[in-house]
Amino acid sequence: xxxxxxxxxxxxxxxxxxxxxxxxxxxxxxxxxxxxxxxxxxxxxxxxxxxxxxxxxxxxxxxxxxxxxxxxxxxxxxxxxxxxxxxxxxxxxxxxxxxxxxxxxxxxxxxxxxxxxxxxxxxxxxxxxxxxxxxxxxxxxxxxxxxxxxxxxxxxxxxxxxxxxxxxxxxxxxxxxxxxxxxxxxxxxxxxxxxxxxxxxxxxxxxxxxxxxxxxxxxxxxxxxxxxxxxxxxxxxxxxx
Ligand SMILES: Nc1ncnc2c1ncn2[C@@H]1O[C@H](COP(=O)(O)OP(=O)(O)OP(=O)(O)O)[C@@H](O)[C@H]1O
Ligand SMILES: [Mg+2]
Numbered sequence: 335x336x337x338x339x340x341x342x343x344x345x346x347x348x349x350x351x352x353x354x355x356x357x358x359x360x361x362x363x364x365x366x367x368x369x370x371x372x373x374x375x376x377x378x379x380x381x382x383x384x385x386x387x388x389x390x391x392x393x394x395x396x397x398x399x400x401x402x403x404x405x406x407x408x409x410x411x412x413x414x415x416x417x418x419x420x421x422x423x424x425x426x427x428x429x430x431x432x433x434x435x436x437x438x439x440x441x442x443x444x445x446x447x448x449x450x451x452x453x454x455x456x457x458x459x460x461x462x463x464x465x466x467x468x469x470x471x472x473x474x475x476x477x478x479x480x481x482x483x484x485x486x487x488x489x490x491x492x493x494x495x496x497x498x499x500x501x502x503x504x505x506x507x508x509x510x511x512x513x514x515x516x517x518x519x520x521x522x523x524x525x526x527x528x529x530x531x532x533x534x535x536x537x538x539x540x541x542x543x544x545x546x547x548x549x550x551x552x553x554x555x556x557x558x559x560x561x562x563x564x565x566x567x568x569x570x571x572x573x574x575x
Contacts, residue, residue, distance in 0.1 A: 342370055344403075345367065346365045346401065371503065372536060376550035376554070377554050378541065378542070378556070380557070383559065398512055400498065424500050425504065426504050427496070431510065435482075439552055445468060446464055447499070465477065467495045490536060494525060498535060507540065512542070524549075
């Protein structure tokens, strides 16, 4: 499960994003960013500075107006829609501000959803691992609960395990603690940090909380669509265990 750190898992080269419309809105301007295996990166910036747009472009949920997105050593522009979908479902995991758990599914079923999307074999290959992840985040005795029977923080923990279900190289999280009080937000953040150290999965986490940013390996600050600061606070963990 451990991954070798150092390799580039995602790279943006001279990425611009302009939303077309009655008034074209520039959202990203000349973004150059490399995310390496094992790295835990936090993105800070005021509302409207381009954070969500950045994650959407990295996660192939949106295409840049110009520039390149590289994932797994491949230029996304050279891939078919099918190959892009495969990268989204196998190579990456997503966490959003609202957890989007399915109410009629149990905790375990929700966490296994990304495996189900890939296929039955993926479910059987990952079931034990996903159970173990749920245990590690304190939900071992909640596997059969429905989301409505969990607290907000517990629901978001399920969403994070779900993002890790396919053992991705990269997790993209857009304000994953934005909907939680500060205590629960910190606990969920710590959990992501723990998962990052355990699995070597790289995390890119958007937050407004500067206190959380202090826990990251690296902090990128966006201002009006540009990176105005990109600071390594500590070297990323090496995963050679
Ligand atoms: N679909 C869209 N169409 C047009 N403009 C958009 C669209 N989505 C975002 N924008 C604009 O792009 C800019 C960046 O938006 P983005 O959502 O990336 O900001 P953000 O940093 O995530 O903000 P917040 O902290 O409020 O979530 C904003 O000026 C916004 O108005
Ligand atoms: Mg946003």
